[in-house]
Amino acid sequence: MATKRWVPGTQCVAKNDHTKPKAAELAYRKGDILTIVEIGTGKGVYKAKHNKTGEEGLISASNVREREAIRIDPSLSLMPWFHGKISGPEAVNKLRPMEDGLFLVRESIRHPGDYVLCVSFAGEVIHYRVIYRDNKLTIDNAQFFYNLIDMIEFYTKNKGAIATTLQKPKQKEGTKSAEAELSKAGWLLDIEKLTLGESIGEGEFGAVYEGEYMGQKVAVKNIKCDVTAQAFLEETTVMTKLQHRNLVRLLGVILHNGLHIVTEFMAKGNLVNFLRTRGRSVITTNQLLRFALDVCEGMEYLESQKLVHRDLAARNVLVSSDNVAKVSDFGLAKVDSKTADNAKLPIKWTAPEALKKEKFSTRSDVWSYGVLLWETFSYGRQPYPKMSLKEVKEKVEQGYRMEAPEECPPSVYTLMRACWEADPGKRPSFRKLRDKLKRELPTCDTATGS
Structure with missing residues (x-):
């Protein structure tokens, strides 16, 4: 079977130890994450960077596997041991055959709002009531926890006020441990190594x-x-x-x-603050066009993956130390499109059809991108200056559109207006927008800063 060639940026997980490297080779241990930097000269040879040590060297493709994306699976749970509202006797049944340290957590039927930690020990099941007090959870009024995940983590390592440390979670039927899946795919990091x-x-x-x-x-x-x-x-x-x-x-x-x-880490913070704190005297129109193109290319990629961002705005774009703009919080784009939560919608950035009928699509992202262009070329001003949210909603609905920012190139304002077409079908795709922006940047080498 021919192996797929990996592009630079691909992350790989080491399949075994390679602790005695030859000259120019990279040392690593099984499970380490390595990032491909460039394709090497030999067959199946790559130059890679060790994600932990930052060292670079040659690796053989046969010793590593590509770090997999995790399949979206509703049964993936951070709390596979949580069984919801079940009675004490039901919990006892689930913890058979009994072994010391086998446990589950259930909602208390007798005390709504509280939980019960059920632990098997010495041939019986002990039920510890978990009380909710001052927004924290406790069993003994001595140890307090923000949430159940914390509590279970603590009692896995410490016996504390309970009969035994928690050894083995009794998984609720139909759930999978997110921890196990993340770990298997190479996405689980070690808290000890984080400062x-x-x-x-x-x-x-x-x-x-x-x-x-x-x-x-x-x-x-x-x-x-x-x-x-x-x-x-x-x-x-x-x-x-x-x-x-x-x-x-x-x-x-x-x-x-x-x-x-x-x-x-994005050293220069979000795009709004970046523009506001530097202003016209520092940032050229060319640099603004670069940012606009960066964001457009990130969004075109999301569009190709059929993902809708829903909250595209300059505050959600971050700037790296070498001035590359990157879209953030895209993973937090809501997966279901039935958010009846209009209160939280960023009204000034949201397309009329999304505000009115909650119809979110790539084309509603394009509307938001038009507002982001306006923010960029006005050096971080708040859109629809001096207008209340109610006014914005009503006026936009009636056909009002913002004027061009001061000194904004007319061609860029034309793009903004195209993004703000009332009919979503008439708005350009991100791909079209990218082509048009590239034409605006003829003198600029579009590969800089990569």
């Missing part, structure tokens, strides 16, 4: 920190609430499938204190 720095942002679902993982600078989103973490799991599996120079790259996840999503 967290200061908070660099507060997302809707948790804080984002700067950090270091194996000597590499990273950004870490921490989601503590277990229900939200479970919802994010699906989005994270989407991210394992996507690799593009203009999308922020997922490096892996850590299961500890909820869910940590670890991505590449």
